Amino acid sequence: MDWLILDKDDFPEALYEVNPVATLEERGVLSCHSDQLFQRAAGNLEQVVFVSHWTTKAPLTGGRHPDRVAGRAL
Secondary structure (H helix, E strand, C coil): CCEEEEEHHHHHHHHHHCCCCHHHHHHHHHHHHHHHHHHHHHHHHCCCEEEEECCCCCCCCCCCCHHCCCCCCC
């Protein structure tokens, strides 16, 4: 297969390199922004494999909760 692999963790890591975070609040903001970038990148592809590690125990303010993938929070 000639499909692109998108690893969700690559998006926040790239943002953290450019914008070092000092607080959990800053990390949460960048994490949510990285989710938006991940979704935008995925939406522009016809065939893609997603790699991610999800947890339902993460706070909804962070970007790791699965309900944030669709751009919604409970």
